[in-house]
Amino acid sequence: MSGLMLLSIFLAASGVGDTWIRSNWDEAGGGLEIASRMWADDLGEQKLWLVGVSHIGEPSFYEAIEELLESVDVVVFESVLPHGALPPGGDDDASRASSTSHTATLLAQMGGSEPVVDWASWISGNTIDPRTQAILRPLSRDGWGRPWQIQPAKDDQPAMLSSFGSDGKPGGVSHAADIEVVIQTPMESPDASNLQRSMAESLGLVFQLDHLPYGDARWIPGDLTIGEIEEAFRDRQMETVDLTNLLTGKGLAGGIVHGLFRAIPTLDQLFGGRISDTLRIMLIEMLSDESLVSAAMDMQGPAFEEVLLDLRNQRGMEVALEMASRSDAPDIAVVYGAAHMPGMAEILEAHPAWRAESELWRRAITFKQSESILSDTEVSMLRRWSREMGKIVR
Secondary structure, eight states: OOHHHHHHHHSOOOOSSSOOEEEEEETTEEEEEEEEEEEEETTSOOEEEEEEEOSEEOHHHHHHHHHHHTTOSEEEEOOOBOTTOSOOOOSSHHHHHHHHHHHHHHHHHTOOSSOOOOHHHHHHSSSSOHHHHHHHGGGOBOTTSOBOEEEOOBTTBOOEEEEOTTTTSSSOSGGGSOEEEEOOOOOOOSOOOOHHHHHHHHTTOEEHHHHSOTTSTTEEEOSOBHHHHHHHHHHTTOOOHHHHHHHHTOHHHHHHHHHHHHHHHHHHHHTTTHHHHHHHHHHHHHHTOHHHHHHHHHTTOHHHHIIIIIIHHHHHHHHHHHHHTSTTOOOEEEEEEGGGHHHHHHHHHTSTTEEEEEEEEEEEEEEEGGGOSSOHHHHHHHHHHHHHHHHHHO
């Protein structure tokens, strides 16, 4: 997988269409800026924001995003969901039982570090990280719309999560049989970081998931599950093992890239900050070049963009528009990587009930000339070199 492809995934750079990401330079330095745009209904009373983000950036960038999101009622966020993370249901008892089993297994595997007593304290407590809380929150009922049965641990008996099946009564057979799973205490991972967090830390930036309020009850997931993505790739005769291993740091390629990013701070000390500043300049220049990032996506084949962008755009906007159609007419914000914004905007512009109203630009990554060891001449050279590299790739 090419370096440009890595950048387009990790930083969610913009695709084709209206500009959602740009560079902005002056005598003080430069920055990578990302747009947030607001649509309103015909009466101008209900708002729907498309909020483009990068997955790594300055703390001030995420603080500004959070301030904007305080003004809305519902936030639909990007996060590829684990197996079983869609609310269970179906057209018949067989599909309801199957989806209930998958969701119960997921919930049981997400048990926090403290004893589980009831659903409310489990999901809203401090034993599960905020983003996982947001993913689990819509899963409060089984496939028949009934609350889960939770049996706290007692004596030698572990905590249990169960559904009473189609008849809603203990016992039963076939689809009426109880579905029971043991609520587990997750094992600590020896290395819970991923490649995007490693990249952020190496450049003196922060990771999106660490700086946005995913635990807020207004935040709901609006994405495909990993199973749906894998199936979509299989339907298109593509494998996802390399991508998954790279993003999680598994496998040879993932391990090498993780190691390189972890080495940057040490190398930076040896070279007086030149390496991280150079990378910042390259990111600002290359990620603001829409045609370059589009070419990087094209290198992986049409199915890559179709699955990772188009299909996920459709799901995210389906969730957002469904929430917007509620009787209380809530204001909505869709928070996704900027790569998704052109496609999402296209879906919204085709909807007769919404019209574009306004936009805001926020700076995600900054290079400050006064704080850098690089000279003006070196900065100009690096900017020019980055643009020339883009021409070669295209």
